[in-house]
Amino acid sequence: MNAWRNVWTITKRELGAYFTSPLAYVFIVIFLLLSGFFTFFVGGFFERQEASLVRPFFDWHPWFYLFLVPAVGMRLWAEERRVGTIELLLTMPITAWQAIVGKFLASWLFLALALVLTFPVVITVNYLGHPDNGVILTAYVGSWLMAGAYLAISCITSALTRSQVVSFIISLVVCLFLILAGFPPVINVLEQVAPRLTDLVTSFSVITHFEGFQKGVLDSRDVLFFLSVIGFSLFTTSVILRTHRAG
Amino acid sequence: MIKVQNLAKVFGTKRAVDDVSFSINRGEVLGFLGPNGAGKSTTMRMITGFLPPSAGSVTVGGFDIVEHPIESRRLIGYLPENAPAYTDMTVYGFLKFTAEIRGLRGEARKQAVNRVVEMCFLGSVLHQSVETLSKGYRHRTCFAQSIIHDPDVLVLDEPTDGLDPNQKHEVRQLIRRMGEKKAIIFSTHILEEVDAVCSRAIIIDRGKIVANGTPQELRQKSEWAGAVTLRVKGVASSTVTTKLYQVPLVKRVTVVDEKDGHVTVRAFPKGGANGALAQAVGEAAHEWQIEQLQAEEGRLDEVFRSITMPDTAKEGA
Numbered sequence: 001m002n003a004w005r006n007v008w009t010i011t012k013r014e015l016g017a018y019f020t021s022p023l024a025y026v027f028i029v030i031f032l033l034l035s036g037f038f039t040f041f042v043g044g045f046f047e048r049q050e051a052s053l054v055r056p057f058f059d060w061h062p063w064f065y066l067f068l069v070p071a072v073g074m075r076l077w078a079e080e081r082r083v084g085t086i087e088l089l090l091t092m093p094i095t096a097w098q099a100i101v102g103k104f105l106a107s108w109l110f111l112a113l114a115l116v117l118t119f120p121v122v123i124t125v126n127y128l129g130h131p132d133n134g135v136i137l138t139a140y141v142g143s144w145l146m147a148g149a150y151l152a153i154s155c156i157t158s159a160l161t162r163s164q165v166v167s168f169i170i171s172l173v174v175c176l177f178l179i180l181a182g183f184p185p186v187i188n189v190l191e192q193v194a195p196r197l198t199d200l201v202t203s204f205s206v207i208t209h210f211e212g213f214q215k216g217v218l219d220s221r222d223v224l225f226f227l228s229v230i231g232f233s234l235f236t237t238s239v240i241l242r243t244h245r246a247g
Numbered sequence: 248m249i250k251v252q253n254l255a256k257v258f259g260t261k262r263a264v265d266d267v268s269f270s271i272n273r274g275e276v277l278g279f280l281g282p283n284g285a286g287k288s289t290t291m292r293m294i295t296g297f298l299p300p301s302a303g304s305v306t307v308g309g310f311d312i313v314e315h316p317i318e319s320r321r322l323i324g325y326l327p328e329n330a331p332a333y334t335d336m337t338v339y340g341f342l343k344f345t346a347e348i349r350g351l352r353g354e355a356r357k358q359a360v361n362r363v364v365e366m367c368f369l370g371s372v373l374h375q376s377v378e379t380l381s382k383g384y385r386h387r388t389c390f391a392q393s394i395i396h397d398p399d400v401l402v403l404d405e406p407t408d409g410l411d412p413n414q415k416h417e418v419r420q421l422i423r424r425m426g427e428k429k430a431i432i433f434s435t436h437i438l439e440e441v442d443a444v445c446s447r448a449i450i451i452d453r454g455k456i457v458a459n460g461t462p463q464e465l466r467q468k469s470e471w472a473g474a475v476t477l478r479v480k481g482v483a484s485s486t487v488t489t490k491l492y493q494v495p496l497v498k499r500v501t502v503v504d505e506k507d508g509h510v511t512v513r514a515f516p517k518g519g520a521n522g523a524l525a526q527a528v529g530e531a532a533h534e535w536q537i538e539q540l541q542a543e544e545g546r547l548d549e550v551f552r553s554i555t556m557p558d559t560a561k562e563g564a
Contacts, residue, residue: 002350009347017335020376084331088392091295091327092348093320245298 006094010102011109014076018110027072031114034064039121051129054214057121058139062179062207065150070171072110073154074164076103077241081162090245100237104155104230111147115140135216142213145226146206150175152233159240175206182207248273248322248400248430249294254303255454256289263289265454266303273399276426278445278462279434282555286454287434288328291404294432295325307400321349324398326406330389334378338369338388341377342395349396363391366421382409390418394425401425403433407440419444438547452555466545469553471515475528476503478511478539487512487535494527509538 018024035057039045043056080086089099125131150171157171158164180186182205190198202208209222249271256264264286271277281287292298294305296312296319305312310319333341342363346356364370367387372380377388386409393401406422407415422431423444435441441448442462450458450465458465466472479487487510488500497514504511516524525542532540 006348009344013333013336013344016340017333020335083334084327084329085333087292087297087327088325088331088345088389091297091320091323091325092345093317093350094348095317 003095003098006098007102007105010094010099011106014103014106015110018072018106023071023075024110027068028114028117031064031068032117035060035118035121038064051125051131053121053125053131053136054139057118058143058210058214061143062146062210065147066172066175066179069111069147069150070154070157070168070175072107073151073171074158074167076107076155077159077237078162078164078167081244082164090241096238096241100155100234100241104152104234107151108144108148111151112144115144115147132216135214138216138218139214141218142210142222142226145213145223146210149178149206149226149229149233152230152237153178155237156233156240159237159244178204178206181205182211248308249432250306251290251294252304254290254293254305255301256286256293256298257301262454264293267451267454267456268303269449269456269459271400271430271432273430274427275430275447276422276445277430277432278441278448279432279451280436280438280441280448280551281434281451283436285451285555287451288404290451291325291402291432291434292327295323295402296320297327321396322398323400323402324393324396326390326393326401326403328404329408330386332377332385332389332392335376337374337376338380338384339364339373341388342369342391345392346395351396359395359397363395366394367391368417383411383414386410387414387418399429401429401431401433403431405435406433407435407437415440438551441547450551450554457554458550462547465550466547469545469547469550471543471549472545473516473524474543475514475516475525476511476539476541476543477514477528477532477537478509479532479535479537480510481508482510482535484510484512487532490531491528494524494531496524496527511539513543 038060039053039057043060045056048056077086080089090096122133122136125136126133153174154167154171157174158167160170161167182202187198187202190201206226209225212219212222251270252268254264254267255262267286267290269277279287279290289298293300294307294312296316299313307319308322310322312319333344336344339360342360343356346359351359364373367390369384369387369391372384372388377385380388386406390403390406393403401422403422407418410418419440422433425431426444426446433444445462447459447461448465449456458468477487477491484502484505488502491497491500491512491514494514496516498517499515501513501515502510503513514524514528525540529537529540
C-alpha cells in the first residue's frame with residue numbers, strides 16, 4: 001500500500017524529531033515522576049491496601065494528559081508553519097491526509113511509549129497482591145485512547161497558529177472542558193441548575209468514557225467515542241490546513 | 248511541460264495574481280522577474296500545488312495540478328522562498344527523508360542522495376544538523392532536496408538569494424546545465440542572472456505579466472538601446488544640449504553631470520536610429536574637445552524600472 005508507506009515515512013520522521021530534541025526525554029521523565037508521585041503519595045496506594053491501580057494510578061491520567069499531551073502535540077503543525085517546511089511537505093507527492101495521519105500516529109506512538117514505561121507500577125502491584133490484570137490492561141487501552149483524543153485536539157490547535165505557546169494554551173482549555181464536563185463537582189452543580197442537560201453534557205466528557213475502561217469494561221460505545229473525537233479532530237485539522245492555503 | 252492559463256489568485260480583496268498565462272517547454276529556463284509583492288511567489292506556489300488557484304488552471308506534464316495533484320507534483324522539484332528545511336534533522340537524514348517520500352527506496356535512494364550531495368557540495372556537512380548550518384549550506388540543502396528525484400520540472404523561488412558570489416555562480420551554472428534537459432522556472436531580483444541563465448524572461452507587476460521575451464528582446468525595449476553618452480571639456484551644458492537637439496536622430500538629451508568644465512550628456516535616439524546615433528553625435532560635437540563618446544546597450548534594469556515603475560523611471564540612471 002503506497003498510502004501507508006507515505007504515512008509511515010512521515011511517522012518515522014516525526015518520531016525521529018521527538019528524540020533528537022530534549023522534549024521527548026523531558027516529557028517521559030516528567031510523566032513518570034508525576035505518575036509515581038501521585039500514585040504512591042497523593043493517591044495513597046499503600047494506605048488503600050487493595051491490589052488495584054484504578055483509583056491511585058489511572059484516576060490521575062485525565063489530569064496529567066491535560067498538561068502533557070498539548071505539550072507533545074503543540075509543535076506538530078505550528079512548527080511546520082513557523083519554519084515554512086509546510087510548503088515542502090504539502091508540495092510532496094502525498095495527500096494532506098497522509099501527512100496529518102502520519103504526524104498524529106507519531107505522537108500517539110510516542111505517548112504509548114511513555115505509557116508503557118509506567119510498567120514498574122504494574123510489577124509493584126503484582127508483587128504485593130493479586131490484582132486483576134485484565135482490568136489493568138483495559139484501563140491502559142482506555143488511557144491510550146483518551147490520550148489520542150487529547151492529541152487530536154492539540155492537532156487542531158496546532159494547525160490554527162504558528163505559535164506553539166498559543167497552541168498549547170488553547171488545547172489545554174479545550175481539553176479542560178472535556179474533563180470538567182464529567183467532573184463530579186461540576187456535575188453536582190449542573191444537576192441543580194439544569195437537570196435535563198446533565199446527561200448530555202457528561203456524555204461529552206472523557207472522564208465518563210474512561211470510567212468504563214477503568215472498571216475493566218471494554219464498551220464499544222466508549223471506544224467509539226474516543227475514536228470519533230480523533231476522527232473528527234483530524235478532519236477539522238485537514239479543513240484548517242486547506243483554508244490557510246486557500247487564503 | 249508547464250502550462251499556465253489565465254491563472255488568478257485573490258486574497259481577500261487583493262488580486263495577488265491576475266490573469267497570468269505562459270508556458271515553458273523542456274529545455275527552457277524561464278526567469279521570473281518583478282518587484283517584491285508582484286505575485287512571483289504566489290504564482291509559483293500555485294504551480295507547485297501549495298496554493299489552490301482562485302481561477303484559471305495549471306498543468307504540469309499534462310496533469311492538471313488540481314485534478315491530479317499527486318501525479319503533477321511527482322514531476323516537480325520545488326525550492327520554496329527562504330529554503331526551509333527541518334532544523335532538527337541532519338543534512339543526510341533530511342535528504343533521505345525527501346528521497347523516501349518521493350518514492351525512492353533502498354539502493355535507488357542511496358544513489359539519489361549521493362548524487363545530490365555531490366552536485367550541491369554538501370559532503371562536508373552531511374552529518375551536521377540543519378539548524379547549525381550557515382545560510383549558504385542550508386540553501387543548498389533545500390536545493391538538493393528539490394532535485395533529488397531528478398524531476399522534469401524545477402520551480403525555484405529565488406535560488407541564489409543569500410548566497411555569496413561564488414555560490415551564486417555555482418548555482419547559476421547548475422541551473423543552466425540542468426536547463427538543457429528540464430523545464431525550469433526561477434524567480435529572482437538580480438537582473439544579471441537573467442542574462443547569465445535564462446532563455447526567456449517574464450516581468451510581472453502587481454499580479455500581471457507586463458513583459459515576456461528573450462533577454463535580448465527585453466533589452467531592446469530600453470530607452471537606452473542605442474543611446475549615446477558624450478563627455479566634452481570646456482563647453483557649457485546648455486550649448487551642448489542645444490546643439491545636440493539639432494541632430495535629427497535625437498529624441499531627448501539629458502545632462503548627466505557638469506563639473507569643473509567637463510560636461511557629460513546623454514542623447515536618446517528616436518525609434519529606428521539603430522546605432523547610427525553615435526556617429527551623428529560625434530559629428531555634431533567635432534568642434535569640441537571630446538573626452539568620451541560611447542554608444543550604450545539596452546539595459547535590463549532600466550527596462551525593469553520603466554515597466555514596473557512607469558511614473559518615476561524616466562531618468563535613466
